[in-house]
Amino acid sequence: MRKRLIVGTALVLVLAAGCSQETGEVGDTAGFVAGDGSSVILPEAERLPAPVLTGTDLNGEQVDTATWKGSPGVINVWASWCAPCRAEAPELVAVAKKNPDVNFLGLDTRDSEAPARAFVEKFGIPYPNLPDPDGQLVLQFSGSLPPQAIPSTLLIDSQGRVAGRFLGAVQAGELDAALQDLAAESASGGASP
Numbered sequence: 001m002r003k004r005l006i007v008g009t010a011l012v013l014v015l016a017a018g019c020s021q022e023t024g025e026v027g028d029t030a031g032f033v034a035g036d037g038s039s040v041i042l043p044e045a046e047r048l049p050a051p052v053l054t055g056t057d058l059n060g061e062q063v064d065t066a067t068w069k070g071s072p073g074v075i076n077v078w079a080s081w082c083a084p085c086r087a088e089a090p091e092l093v094a095v096a097k098k099n100p101d102v103n104f105l106g107l108d109t110r111d112s113e114a115p116a117r118a119f120v121e122k123f124g125i126p127y128p129n130l131p132d133p134d135g136q137l138v139l140q141f142s143g144s145l146p147p148q149a150i151p152s153t154l155l156i157d158s159q160g161r162v163a164g165r166f167l168g169a170v171q172a173g174e175l176d177a178a179l180q181d182l183a184a185e186s187a188s189g190g191a192s193p
Helices: 002-018 083-098 113-123 172-187
Strands: 039-041 054-056 062-064 073-078 103-109 129-132 152-156 162-167
Touching: 039 172, 054 129, 073 083, 083 113, 083 172, 103 113, 113 129, 152 172, 162 172
Parallel strands: 073 103, 103 129
Antiparallel strands: 039 162, 054 062, 073 152, 152 162
């Protein structure tokens, strides 16, 4: 009887271990936390320069955020395997289309190219998306953004500084309102280049 109990317990442990998400494979969610839904808009005096991102996007086009100075920007960190990222994609597309003078960039982090391309196509994302398969681009924002929290969205002011962040799926109304505030700030001379 005791031998059966030990064998049964061992079998349950082996099966439970096989169901774990801690496989360490590309595309799994191990080590990532969903954003908590918080948002922060920074006062101008507290804004730090955003890292300049360069690279080849998923469509083979060159991207350089240094060209953004003088215009606000939005950087969205996402992955095709992230359910909240799928939920927020239509919201981001709507805001991007409504605000053609705002630069948008997606950072597809810890993802594979084929699913990322399918994600962009499925949601009709009109802005460039840089692949970040090892998370190194996201780490450049370590002072502004928890690297494990996806989706996350950063606001960049017209001087190229991090002006705010949204942790978790962003809503179109909230993002659009923040962009309108940045535009008003820039128009009043607050964050003009």
